[in-house]
Amino acid sequence: MSGGIGSGRLCGIGDEAAIDLAGQIRIHSELGFTGLELRTVDAVGVHDLPEDAVRAIADRLGEAGLEVPVLDTPLGSWAVDISVDFAKELDLLERALRRAELLGCSRLRVMSYPNTDLDEPRWRAEALRRMRELTRRAADFGAVLLHENCHGWASRSAPHTVELITEVDSPALRLLFDTGNGLAYGYETLPFLREVLPWIDHVHIKDGVRDEGGNAVFGMPGEGTASVLDCVHALEEAGYQGWYSIEPHVALIPHLGVAGEPDKLASAYSAYGRRFRELVTRSRGGNTPLHHGGPAEQGLDPVSFTGRDLDWLMELMRQDTVSPFEGGDPMGIVRAQSVFVAGAARRGLALRQLSSPPPDFLHQPGVPAQVHAALAEAPERFLDAQPSVVVGMGDPQPPERRLVFNFHMDTVGPHVPPRLDARTLHGRGAVDDKGPGVAALLGVAAAFAHDPSLAGDIEVQIASVPGEEGGAMGVYGTRWLVESGVVGRLMVFAEPTGGRSLDACSAAMTPRWTVTGADSTDDHPYDGHNATVALSLLACFLTERLAPVAEKLGAKLCVAGLRTGTSHNRVYGSGQLLLNIAYYDNAAAQELGLAVEETALAAGEELRRRFPDNPVVRRLAADWNSVVRLDWLKRGLPPLSNRDPVMEGVLAAAGLPRHDGVADGTAFTCDAIWAAGPGRYVVASGPGTLDGNGAHTPDEHVDLKDLERYATRCRDLVLRFGAEVGRGRRQVPHLRKEPSR
Numbered sequence: 001m002s003g004g005i006g007s008g009r010l011c012g013i014g015d016e017a018a019i020d021l022a023g024q025i026r027i028h029s030e031l032g033f034t035g036l037e038l039r040t041v042d043a044v045g046v047h048d049l050p051e052d053a054v055r056a057i058a059d060r061l062g063e064a065g066l067e068v069p070v071l072d073t074p075l076g077s078w079a080v081d082i083s084v085d086f087a088k089e090l091d092l093l094e095r096a097l098r099r100a101e102l103l104g105c106s107r108l109r110v111m112s113y114p115n116t117d118l119d120e121p122r123w124r125a126e127a128l129r130r131m132r133e134l135t136r137r138a139a140d141f142g143a144v145l146l147h148e149n150c151h152g153w154a155s156r157s158a159p160h161t162v163e164l165i166t167e168v169d170s171p172a173l174r175l176l177f178d179t180g181n182g183l184a185y186g187y188e189t190l191p192f193l194r195e196v197l198p199w200i201d202h203v204h205i206k207d208g209v210r211d212e213g214g215n216a217v218f219g220m221p222g223e224g225t226a227s228v229l230d231c232v233h234a235l236e237e238a239g240y241q242g243w244y245s246i247e248p249h250v251a252l253i254p255h256l257g258v259a260g261e262p263d264k265l266a267s268a269y270s271a272y273g274r275r276f277r278e279l280v281t282r283s284r285g286g287n288t289p290l291h292h293g294g295p296a297e298q299g300l301d302p303v304s305f306t307g308r309d310l311d312w313l314m315e316l317m318r319q320d321t322v323s324p325f326e327g328g329d330p331m332g333i334v335r336a337q338s339v340f341v342a343g344a345a346r347r348g349l350a351l352r353q354l355s356s357p358p359p360d361f362l363h364q365p366g367v368p369a370q371v372h373a374a375l376a377e378a379p380e381r382f383l384d385a386q387p388s389v390v391v392g393m394g395d396p397q398p399p400e401r402r403l404v405f406n407f408h409m410d411t412v413g414p415h416v417p418p419r420l421d422a423r424t425l426h427g428r429g430a431v432d433d434k435g436p437g438v439a440a441l442l443g444v445a446a447a448f449a450h451d452p453s454l455a456g457d458i459e460v461q462i463a464s465v466p467g468e469e470g471g472a473m474g475v476y477g478t479r480w481l482v483e484s485g486v487v488g489r490l491m492v493f494a495e496p497t498g499g500r501s502l503d504a505c506s507a508a509m510t511p512r513w514t515v516t517g518a519d520s521t522d523d524h525p526y527d528g529h530n531a532t533v534a535l536s537l538l539a540c541f542l543t544e545r546l547a548p549v550a551e552k553l554g555a556k557l558c559v560a561g562l563r564t565g566t567s568h569n570r571v572y573g574s575g576q577l578l579l580n581i582a583y584y585d586n587a588a589a590q591e592l593g594l595a596v597e598e599t600a601l602a603a604g605e606e607l608r609r610r611f612p613d614n615p616v617v618r619r620l621a622a623d624w625n626s627v628v629r630l631d632w633l634k635r636g637l638p639p640l641s642n643r644d645p646v647m648e649g650v651l652a653a654a655g656l657p658r659h660d661g662v663a664d665g666t667a668f669t670c671d672a673i674w675a676a677g678p679g680r681y682v683v684a685s686g687p688g689t690l691d692g693n694g695a696h697t698p699d700e701h702v703d704l705k706d707l708e709r710y711a712t713r714c715r716d717l718v719l720r721f722g723a724e725v726g727r728g729r730r731q732v733p734h735l736r737k738e739p740s741r
Helices: 021-031 051-064 086-102 120-140 158-168 181-185 189-199 228-237 262-285 307-318 332-346 369-377 379-384 434-450 452-456 478-484 531-552 586-610 618-627 645-653 704-725
Strands: 010-012 107-112 144-152 173-178 200-205 207-210 216-219 244-246 350-355 388-393 402-408 419-421 424-426 459-465 490-493 507-516 556-563 574-583 628-634 681-684 701-703
Touching: 010 021, 010 262, 021 051, 021 262, 051 086, 086 107, 086 120, 107 120, 107 200, 120 144, 120 158, 120 173, 144 158, 144 181, 144 200, 158 173, 158 189, 173 189, 181 189, 181 207, 181 216, 189 200, 189 228, 200 228, 228 262, 228 645, 244 262, 307 332, 307 424, 307 434, 332 350, 332 388, 332 434, 332 459, 350 478, 369 379, 369 628, 388 434, 388 478, 402 434, 402 478, 402 704, 424 704, 434 452, 434 459, 434 704, 452 704, 459 478, 490 645, 490 704, 507 531, 507 586, 531 556, 531 574, 531 586, 531 618, 574 586, 586 618, 586 628, 618 628, 645 681, 645 704, 701 704
Parallel strands: 010 244, 107 144, 144 173, 173 200, 200 244, 402 459, 402 490, 490 681
Antiparallel strands: 207 216, 350 388, 388 459, 419 424, 424 701, 507 574, 507 628, 556 574
């Protein structure tokens, strides 16, 4: 494991080594650790220390060359329960955040509140409410909470933990995984780990066994039943980049009130640290090498945004590239692509393609109705204003030695100009999708700058496309490029996925019901074809009939817009109702399409059954078949579902592990659906998340450190890809820890 888990990725919880700060610093320095995780100093929680004392601690740690990766707080822990006054918890959080800031630390350990006497639904609801609010306040402060699998509602099982993460849905909440906690709480360590891997940001090392009474008895790492080494292997193979922090619980167990003598603390802790380092060092020669998935190949520093890089991204974001189907500037994409090509050229990437499809390309199945409508008005003018761009590095190669990144230049509306608030970039396209696209390009440039000989072995292309937003579904962007030959062995769509690789994307169908009948007024309310009643009935009837079918098939039903009119004294005879149905396989799409059509046919009879001889709907019931019509804005789109163990391993080694987005509902619809084909592995993988970073809202934002982390992973991915598919299969480079988190 040379270059993998060295001392630079090892730390420990200080008060398990010594009560006082001097002892904590001395022992960690003697072990060669570069981090010291703080919980208490002189038996006082760091969150309760005066700020001047914390400043002094920060100074002494800095002089010793020790970083504080995590501040351990008692929030939601065994020290409290779900009935504790939440105002006191919020006050504790604020104090802890301010002290963490003084220590140069942005991550705080929390738990999710042990129960008192609440029933399960009330316990769940209150725990989630508290965790949402704690996370929101941490995010406002620029910090991240790390939930430990210890005490509280979410720690009882891996599904509970995943539910917490997905319900709160914020990049400011991640996981701290403790290898030994399953001993105390009755679950197997490795299966738990595998379910929560994508969200792990810090690891505690603990080992032991259960005695005859089922109690945890802690001991040296590698000598118990907590599968410590297997956990480390699984983490490294998945691309984990973080710290391993020893928490021996041999001479000090805070929550049980066990505290040993100072000399015993120091000797036990030191022996534990040496044993763990020896354990991971000896495993380097085994069958499962421990790769560090990421931040830097061969001792490289992480990729950073320079001032020029940030200026380039912000100039891209200033261009109004709102989809034409959401009212965007007709020439915005043209201007933005020009800015993109110029910036790519300054970073060494050559223009490979600038094109739009011919009008007849869009006369094939799967083209949404609004695209057909735009083409009908002025096909050449519309398509000329929607060009796709491909830039690249490396000599031209066949697809099997080509890596393709794809991002979409168009955005949702309305346009939001960029602004930089400290290290957080706000504005339309920050995370969806200009920020990830620029970050990917910087990573590609960094890889070729590090190893220019890659140019003879692999080709990397970056596609900047229009037509992903606004319901266009990529038919004149990504679909056009794919059918033009812009494909590769690995294709990465830089969408916000929380750094995970989703190799399944839903497709969507959009049925539309239109009523075209006669209007009337409140003087003669029974003379009109009441579209409001017709569409309301359809909305309810479709919900009743379709929702169970969609749920059975793993699809998502969205009962969307209903429009008739706004006046109080008119009967509207015309209107429209839209549904959107996302699905993951073609068989489900076919069954759902048939269910929609059957329900539409039965709706008129349902109206007559519910309202026999009702004067409000008498005319509507009689003329239903002639005034109510179903058509499709989208139908027949292909979902994406593919697997490739080799490329999955390449992605994981670069810090972009595979995640089953269908299983937990995080997979979404994007233009990656057009990219699948023989010899290709297609994933959506990028920084941030749609909900957590406010994509599609006025609050869209991204932290520059997340873009830089993604750029670094893209750089590492290019080098890993070159090692895997390049001529003669290059030696896989060694990796080391990012020097500063």
